[in-house]
Amino acid sequence: MTTTAPSFAPGATLSGEGVEFSVYSHDASRVELCLFDNDGNTELARLTMGRDENGFHRVFVEGAAEGARYGFRADGVYSPDHGLWFDPAKLLIDPYAKALDRPFVHDGRLALFGTDTAAIAPKAIVTRDVPVSVKPPLFRPGGFVYEIAVRSFTMLHPDVPEAMRGTVAALAHPAVLAHLKRLGVDAVELMPITAWIDERHLPPLGLSNSWGYNPIALMALDPRLVPGGMTELAETVAALRAENIGVVLDLVFNHSGESDRHGATLSMRGLDNLTYYRHVDGRPGELINDTGCGNTIAGEHPVVRQLVLDSLRHFVRHAGVDGFRFDLATILGREADGFSAHAALLSEICADPLLKDRVLIAEPWDIGPGGYQLGNFPAPFLEWNDRYRDDNRTFWRGDSHRLGAFVTAFAGSSDIFSRHGGENTRTVNFLAAHDGFTLMDLVSHTVKHNEANGEDNRDGHNENRSWNNGVEGATTDGAVLSARRADVKALLSSLFLSRGTVMLTAGDEGGRSQQGNNNAYCQDNAITWMHWDRLDDGLIEHAATLSAIRKRFPALGETTFLSGAGDVEWLTLAGSPMTVADWEAPFAGSLLVLLKTPDLQQQRIVHLALAINRTHGDQALALPPPEGREWTSLLSANHPATGLLHPRSVEIFVEKH
Incomplete structure (x- = not known):
């Protein structure tokens, strides 16, 4: 030696x-x-x-x-x-x-x-690093992100070999690739695949962490999900890229699984607790808990910043990933005086030669002081937009005075993303994510049902802005089931027609349920595993059609803000311009959006009409004459441009050539 x-x-x-x-x-x-x-x-x-x-x-x-x-x-x-x-x-x-x-x-x-x-x-x-050819990201802002919990996604897939199920390699199986391609996915966002440990209260309950948001080693892949290590990840990334699908890794740099002072000593705590974690000023024995997980990684310390940057470089250099989603990302920008868009770590990520062109997605909040920072991250960071989620949910639930907020979110949330002089939206629009109700559970439950988590239903969010269509949870009532399905179709339509980047959680396209559990992180079982045989193929086809429409008409995926100068008209369903009274009516729930957009199929500029009806009754519909041409429906065969718009529905019309 x-x-x-x-x-x-x-x-x-x-x-x-x-x-x-x-x-x-x-x-x-x-x-x-x-x-x-x-x-x-x-x-x-x-x-x-x-x-x-x-x-x-x-x-x-x-x-x-x-x-x-x-x-x-x-x-x-x-x-x-x-x-x-x-x-x-x-x-x-x-x-x-x-x-x-x-x-x-x-x-x-x-x-x-x-x-x-x-x-x-x-x-x-000890591993031998094997660099891959680092190529420009396939994914671009305005695209379609598909959030996947790797293990639950393929555990029950009938076509994936049993030995491969629940692993990263399964994502490259032809049957899985076919599903992703059918949906038109631009990038998969993989929930944490680095090594994690169960929270200490789970084993006595017979439960285990199925999401991975409790890391120990920030670069090491978890052997349960990636038994083939970096080779498996790199080969899977390459297989997805061959189908024009990028890969975004969801990484956790805000806390570690060593938890509070009663937690395990596994790595950073035992090596240098005062360097790696944040502590209350003047009380070095008291950990700051801005994450709700017991500790907070000190992202302002030079040694920690180097670790984070080296981790990101590692996954780009040796797996070729398109980019990263940062869990509780406010912590990456929190320094001694609070959050700053110019914090050293955020600036170093944006300036790094290997990272600066990667996809960067922030979850722009934590539970610490000044933790909610939606709209305040530096470009080119995209940001999860919970305001979009909530404004869409309350609109479709039927709350009063929600039309204006719905349309603002629908159009790219300029009220949030233009605050600092931005000319482009950096929103990531979503209606449901891993954390919370699935999309079908959103329209099937008014309250959470987390009893299986062993915490007497105390965990998880209490306010979900959800509704149940008349019956709480599972039912055989055909009318209720039909209403729920219609609501999911309308919600999917709203999402894919919205301006900015869109994100869908795996299974929501097919009506996946978690039995009303809105905090299913500890359910590594049939509650979270995707039951492929139960998915609604009609809903999947609806989502696939919407995705194809989004790709055909670039205005839907643009990130520039709508100006109102010829690019969009806001109309009533009768085809007349919206008035102040129309916007401010307490239960206004219908709208016609006229967009001017290229049509990549017809290779010309066309008008696209989006008709929205959240009410529970038919609404008269009359589209304005498009310069002497006729309209054709893109969602419902032979739906007339003049007639009735069905309750709880969205229709899309384009000018006939």
Whole structure:
């Protein structure tokens, strides 16, 4: 064993002569490298690492090779009240680990001082980085994002081989690709596939985390979802790209699964708690909990910023992903004085040569002070728009005085995204996401039903702006089922016709239900698994048709704001311009939108008419004459341009050539 000069490359760096191991710890008195056999069960060597002037502890192991299993032990002061958690009995995961030999399993011993955890902690694996050809992202703002929980998406797919189900590789199966292509998906957004651990209250309830939003190693892929590691991810990305479908990774840089002070010591806490996590000023033993998950990663610290940037570069350089969605992204921009669009980490992401052209999507909120930052992220960040979600839900539910808010959201939310001089919307429009009701449950339940989560239905959002069409939950009443289906079709139509980027959660196109559970993160079972045999093919075809219409008429996917100067007219269903009285009528629920747009099928500029009726009765419809031409319906065969617009429906008309 020899010690080399500083390389400033954290993690395990493979060379022809061996492996250099490097890890940061400002306060540890000693850090040791532990090497294990190929089973990861027997410790072969324990080597003290030398500390350089930058706080990195390093050791070069001559002869070490790809596949070596390792972990760290850090010694020093153990004083949680002072933010110091050094316990040499804890085997610690390298924050730069790129592969693990097994998944994390929650065990109470992980939180007990002085209890050795080598037998129960995963071991990091030395890997050989294999760069891919980094190509420009396929996805562009204004496209169609399809959110997927990898495991639940294919666990019950009848055509996917059983051994492949629930893995990233299953996304490249021809049957899955066919579904994505039928829908016209532009990019899949994969919910977390990096290694995570169950929250400590779940195992006693017989439950487990099925979403992955509780990470430990920020670069290492979870062996349960990606058993083939980066090779599997890179091959899947390539297979999707071959079908013109991009890949966006949903990553969690806001907290870790080490949780609050009663949680496990697995990695960053045991290596350098005061560096990696944020603490209350003057009380280093008190973790800031801006995430609701027990801790908050210190995104303002240079060491943490480097870890985040290196993680993003890793997935671009070695898997070729199109971009990233950032969970609770306000934390990435929170510095000592609060959130700033010019925070160092956000600025570094936007300026990085490898990252600056990637798709960047922020969930623009957390529960900390000043945590709601919708519209305040820097370009080119796109932002999940919960205002769009809520304004659409309350409009279609039938609330009073909702037409104006609905139309503003429908047109790209200029009230939010033009505040800082922006000329383009950066909205990601969605009606339902992984967190909350499915789209079918939204129109089938007035309240949440989370009893299966073991928290007496206390968890999850209480206000969902939902409705049940007369019966709560499951029913055999044909009229109720028909009404729910009509509502889902109308909601899907609203989504795909809205300006900006659109996002649909997997299964919502086919009426998937979670039995009214709006916080199903802990249901790795039939509640969240997608029942392909139960999906409504008629609804799927409706979504596919809408997606094709969106692609055919570019005005629907534009991100520039509508000006009203020839590009759009807001009309009544009778074809006359909307008046102030029309807009402000308490229960105004119908509208005709006339858009001027290229038609890529006819290769000319046309008018597109979008007729919306949220009321429960037929409404008279009369489209204005389009320069002497006739109108044809794109959703309902032979629907006349003059006649009745059915209740709870949206129709789309285009000029005949």
